Amino acid sequence: MLEQRIQQHFIDSADLKYQAAQVLSHPIAAAVQAVLACVTSGGKVLACGNGASAAEAQQFAAFCVAGFERERPELAAVALTSDGTMLTAVSAGASDATQQFARQVRALGQAGDVLLLLSVSGNDANLLAATEAAHERDMTVVALTGRTGGKLAALLRETDVLISVPHDRAARVREVHALVLHCLSDGVDAQLLGEQETPL
Secondary structure: OHHHHHHHHHHHHHHHHHHHHHHHHHHHHHHHHHHHHHHHOOOOEEEEEOOHHHHHHHHHHHHHHHOOOOOOOOOOEEEOOOOHHHHHHHHHOOOOHHHHHHHHHHHHOOOOOEEEEEOOOOOOHHHHHHHHHHHHOOOEEEEEEEOOOHHHHHHOOOOOEEEEEOOOOHHHHHHHHHHHHHHHHHHHHHHHHOOOOOOO
C-alpha cells in the first residue's frame, strides 16, 4: 500500500505538470521578459514567500546570482526571506508584522525592479502588503500562486504577471512552482546567452 501511495504522488505530479504546461507557458514567458527587462537595465529581483515558499524564493535568488545551469555574469537578486534579524526585528517591534516584506521592498525597491512572490493560497497578508509597496515603487510584480490566485490576483496590475497553478493541493502547487522557477531561470539564460542543450 505504501509503495502504491508513493507511486500515486508521482502520477499526480506528472499529470498536473502535463496539464499545466499549455496554461502556464504564456505567463511564464511574460515573467521571463519582465525579469530580463529588469536585470538588463540595471535592476534587481526581490523575492519572497512564507514557509516552504520562502525557501523557493531563496533558491531563485541563488539561481540569479550564482547561475542556473550555465556560466554567466551575476544577475542582481535578493531573497527578502533570508535575513532572520530583519524579519524578527520587524515582527518584534511596534510595527505591524504583516509589513515585514513591505518594509524591505520600500527600503530596497526601485522603479523597474521586479518583486517575485510565491504563495500557494495567494492570501498571505504580508505578501499583499509587499505587493502594494512594490506598486508604490513602480515595480513589476510576478506572482506564483495556486488555485485562482486568491486576494493577490485582485491586487495585480495589467503590467504584472500571475502564474497560477490550477490545483488545490499545496504539495502539487509547490512542485509546479519549483518547475516554474527552473523555466524562468532557463528562459532568462536562453535570452541572454542563446539557446543550447545543457548536458546533465
